[in-house]
Amino acid sequence: MKMEIANVIVDVPAKQTDRAFDYLIPAEWSGTIQPGMRVIVPFGPRKIQGFVTSLKTQSEFEKLREIIEPMDLEPVLNKELLELGDWLTEHTLCFKIFAFQVMLPAALKAKYEKKVKLAQGVEASVLSEPLQILFENNLMIDWEDALKQGMVPLLLKEAAKGTLEVIYIVKEKVRKKQRKFIRPLVSLEELKVEVERFPAKAEKQKQVLSYFTDHFEPVELRQLVAEVKTTSATVKALVEKKLLIEYDMEVYRDPFEHRTFKRTKPLPLTNSQQTAIGPILNAIETNRHEVFLLYGVTGSGKTEIYLQSIQEVIERGQEAIVLVPEISLTPQMVNRFKGRFGDLVAVLHSGLSAGEKYDEWRKIQRKEVKVAVGARSAIFAPFENLGILIIDEEHETSYKQEEMPRYHARDVAIERAKTYSCPVVLGSATPSLESFARAQKKVYHLLSLPSRMNNQALPAVEIIDMREELRDGNRSMFSRKLLDMLKDRLEKQQQSVLFLNKRGHSSFVMCRDCGYVMNCPNCDISLTYHRVNEQMKCHYCGYESHVPHQCPECSSDYIRYFGTGTQKVEDELGKILPEARVIRMDVDTTGRKGSHERLLTDFQNGKADILLGTQMIAKGLDFPNITLVGVLSADTMLHLPDFRASEKTFQLLTQVSGRAGRHQLPGEVIIQTYSPEHYSVELAGTQDYDLFYQREMMIRKIRHYPPFYYLSLITVSHEQLMTVVAATEKIVNYVRSQVSKDAVVLGPAASPIPRINNRYRYQCLIKYKREPNMTKMLKTILDQYQKDTKSGLLVSIDVNPFILM
Ligand SMILES: Nc1ncnc2c1ncn2[C@@H]1O[C@H](COP(=O)(O)OP(=O)(O)OP(=O)(O)O)[C@@H](O)[C@H]1O
Numbered sequence: 001m002k003m004e005i006a007n008v009i010v011d012v013p014a015k016q017t018d019r020a021f022d023y024l025i026p027a028e029w030s031g032t033i034q035p036g037m038r039v040i041v042p043f044g045p046r047k048i049q050g051f052v053t054s055l056k057t058q059s060e061f062e063k064l065r066e067i068i069e070p071m072d073l074e075p076v077l078n079k080e081l082l083e084l085g086d087w088l089t090e091h092t093l094c095f096k097i098f099a100f101q102v103m104l105p106a107a108l109k110a111k112y113e114k115k116v117k118l119a120q121g122v123e124a125s126v127l128s129e130p131l132q133i134l135f136e137n138n139l140m141i142d143w144e145d146a147l148k149q150g151m152v153p154l155l156l157k158e159a160a161k162g163t164l165e166v167i168y169i170v171k172e173k174v175r176k177k178q179r180k181f182i183r184p185l186v187s188l189e190e191l192k193v194e195v196e197r198f199p200a201k202a203e204k205q206k207q208v209l210s211y212f213t214d215h216f217e218p219v220e221l222r223q224l225v226a227e228v229k230t231t232s233a234t235v236k237a238l239v240e241k242k243l244l245i246e247y248d249m250e251v252y253r254d255p256f257e258h259r260t261f262k263r264t265k266p267l268p269l270t271n272s273q274q275t276a277i278g279p280i281l282n283a284i285e286t287n288r289h290e291v292f293l294l295y296g297v298t299g300s301g302k303t304e305i306y307l308q309s310i311q312e313v314i315e316r317g318q319e320a321i322v323l324v325p326e327i328s329l330t331p332q333m334v335n336r337f338k339g340r341f342g343d344l345v346a347v348l349h350s351g352l353s354a355g356e357k358y359d360e361w362r363k364i365q366r367k368e369v370k371v372a373v374g375a376r377s378a379i380f381a382p383f384e385n386l387g388i389l390i391i392d393e394e395h396e397t398s399y400k401q402e403e404m405p406r407y408h409a410r411d412v413a414i415e416r417a418k419t420y421s422c423p424v425v426l427g428s429a430t431p432s433l434e435s436f437a438r439a440q441k442k443v444y445h446l447l448s449l450p451s452r453m454n455n456q457a458l459p460a461v462e463i464i465d466m467r468e469e470l471r472d473g474n475r476s477m478f479s480r481k482l483l484d485m486l487k488d489r490l491e492k493q494q495q496s497v498l499f500l501n502k503r504g505h506s507s508f509v510m511c512r513d514c515g516y517v518m519n520c521p522n523c524d525i526s527l528t529y530h531r532v533n534e535q536m537k538c539h540y541c542g543y544e545s546h547v548p549h550q551c552p553e554c555s556s557d558y559i560r561y562f563g564t565g566t567q568k569v570e571d572e573l574g575k576i577l578p579e580a581r582v583i584r585m586d587v588d589t590t591g592r593k594g595s596h597e598r599l600l601t602d603f604q605n606g607k608a609d610i611l612l613g614t615q616m617i618a619k620g621l622d623f624p625n626i627t628l629v630g631v632l633s634a635d636t637m638l639h640l641p642d643f644r645a646s647e648k649t650f651q652l653l654t655q656v657s658g659r660a661g662r663h664q665l666p667g668e669v670i671i672q673t674y675s676p677e678h679y680s681v682e683l684a685g686t687q688d689y690d691l692f693y694q695r696e697m698m699i700r701k702i703r704h705y706p707p708f709y710y711l712s713l714i715t716v717s718h719e720q721l722m723t724v725v726a727a728t729e730k731i732v733n734y735v736r737s738q739v740s741k742d743a744v745v746l747g748p749a750a751s752p753i754p755r756i757n758n759r760y761r762y763q764c765l766i767k768y769k770r771e772p773n774m775t776k777m778l779k780t781i782l783d784q785y786q787k788d789t790k791s792g793l794l795v796s797i798d799v800n801p802f803i804l805m
């Protein structure tokens with residue numbers, strides 16, 4: 001007899017299990033289990049989830065264990081995605097299981113429930129006394145419950161004796177949403193006859209049947225009950241009489257259920273749009289892979305180019321993926337895609353519940369949609385006939401995932417596009433230095449939109465030196481100029497946007513007398529102040545503490561919450577411009593589902609004069625009445641230990657400025673700063689990307705940073721400082737012995753955050769140009785330390801890191 005064997009990657013992320021295991025497919029599942037399906041397999045004493053990667057008929061092992069059951073009826077990963085998983089594993093040096101899991105919606109990530117039960121053939125009476133009652137009444141005990149009741153030590157003792165055993169139950173996080181539907185089981189004629197035949201006493205049942213003679217079609221049970229004003233028991237009675245039938249049907253949770261999208265038609269393209277879209281359409285038509293960098297100033301009509309390229313792709317029967325940064329996945333953005341392509345669009349973003357996300361993913365998998373619009377992970381949308389992949393705001397750092405697998409969506413897009421032989425379009429008004437450099441070298445095809453729609457001028461930008469304001473006695477967070485302009489817009493009934501750059505500028509507590517800053521006792525980093533519950537919190541380890549009323553160092557009472565939060569700006573606005581209506585958008589006001597959208601709609605409908613917010617208002621807004629943008633603090637990001645700090649500052653300032661004067665009314669921008677002479681602020685003022693690019697490239701070249709050099713970052717951590725230093729030194733020496741003399745190896749050095757969760761952190765940074773053996777070398781290092789789990793050393797490697805902390 002021929003055996004059916006599956007190669008399975010099991011859900012145990014560790015070095016020893018990072019390979020396929022052979023499992024026998026039992027006869028009952030023969031022929032049904034396919035590559036790309038998830039299965040439940042025995043692993044040691046546990047039952048866990050795994051992915052079938054391929055099938056075979058022979059194994060080098062004698063005794064194989066059997067697959068317990070499949071978790072899917074059809075593969076959740078197609079052949080292309082399985083291969084992409086291998087590619088991800090290779091390029092980001094992650095465990096295979098992570099590469100597969102990242103491609104699926106969270107709902108499909110298995111959740112394990114740990115339970116304890118009596119071992120086979122054991123009676124509860126042999127257990128120690130407190131456990132007897134428990135196991136007499138419950139067949140299985142939840143591990144979590146046992147933990148809460150302090151029972152775990154007792155359980156472990158019994159388990160060691162072999163009287164109890166621990167089992168794992170694999171659970172799906174989210175089920176398909178099913179609803180009960182009712183439809184007639186007999187013909188319309190028969191139904192009409194039945195209605196006549198029914199005794200008058202059975203008035204209720206008669207009404208239900210009459211409903212179906214009027215509407216001879218399926219209806220949801222809930223709706224039926226509501227419309228006929230009856231009960232489900234009445235309906236059930238008819239089901240038992242075999243006149244009606246009840247069945248479950250999968251329904252989608254539609255996050256946009258209550259919204260209608262005004263359909264739009266393609267706009268006639270301007271000359272420069274036509275020039276730009278030409279090569280893209282050509283690549284689509286000839287099935288050619290090519291990467292385009294669409295470099296167009298803010299408001300130049302990039303989105304319309306995306307839309308019309310997608311149109312072409314859809315007409316050819318192909319599919320499209322569009323990535324937009326999470327924070328610009330605004331309802332406005334969604335509107336533009338849903339407005340053009342209606343129900344052919346699936347939207348994937350973090351604002352959706354796990355169930356909603358799963359449903360959107362299902363629509364893609366079932367080929368019910370043609371376009372997926374979403375944040376980073378939408379790049380894995382399970383299409384099988386891709387015709388284009390688009391990444392809007394391609395410079396955004398959120399396209400890099402900061403945990404395993406540490407992938408960049410741009411790389412994944414290009415890899416998938418190669419497979420499908422289709423174009424990739426990277427769009428931005430401020431391209432990343434990496435992409436622009438590639439376009440200069442003709443690796444990418446550069447397409448430019450140098451001016452705004454209808455040649456509308458870019459807004460006039462004025463830079464205000466806040467140090468001068470202070471010298472002139474203005475202690476407010478608003479410069480005199482900005483205040484004047486805000487008043488002016490109020491009079492003209494035009495709208496303003498106030499932007500507070502909060503990243504890297506967390507709200508901390510500081511003593512104004514001695515400068516004491518409250519740090520986390522486990523991590524060398526300041527605690528962040530949370531207004532909601534008046535708590536100080538560590539973002540790295542979760543440590544929490546009360547806000548002190550007295551300085552622990554000098555006992556001064558002047559220990560205060562520091563930093564200009566949006567709340568504080570709003571308070572001050574209330575004092576100096578009491579007549580202004582303000583909408584504040586930040587994590588506090590947009591936490592509830594739908595609030596983001598509501599606030600923006602209110603602003604669009606003129607219910608406020610000023611929109612005040614953080615990063616989340618910097619992008620994507622396209623409102624005609626905004627004529628003033630004020631940036632309250634331009635330089636808060638400049639001083640971070642990050643070689644991209646200048647680039648990020650320039651990009652952000654340019655993006656925010658781009659929100660003003662996009663339609664008929666001209667726009668003005670005020671940038672307040674303490675570093676007016678810094679080139680990234682200065683050049684954002686003149687909105688001169690090309691000059692910024694030249695300046696920044698020079699600096700990168702001198703300092704050996706990307707795009708001139710590649711980076712790989714190795715971070716080592718351990719509870720003992722000496723152990724970390726010694727291990728890092730060993731790694732650094734090994735790296736030095738392996739790389740060419742063109743590479744720069746830095747370290748061992750303490751990480752910018754030298755301790756997290758009581759673990760000391762050291763790093764080795766490698767800068768290199770061409771090192772064919774780099775991946776192999778990094779893998780060797782990982783293998784070495786991941787195998788040795790006893791030492792407690794943790795080594796992580798980030799290839800092309802975006803965060804060097
Ligand atoms: N061909 C066209 N004819 C008329 N209006 C257009 C055309 N193309 C785009 N527009 C309009 O111009 C405005 C700006 O275009 P769009 O938002 O696409 O620019 P963008 O380059 O994507 O901007 P940003 O990068 O700043 O978000 C929009 O209101 C859009 O509807």
Ligand SMILES: [Zn+2]
Pocket residue numbers: 511512513514515516551552553554555556
């Ligand atoms: Zn003090």
Ligand SMILES: [Zn+2]
Pocket residue numbers: 520521522523538539540541542543756757
């Ligand atoms: Zn901490």
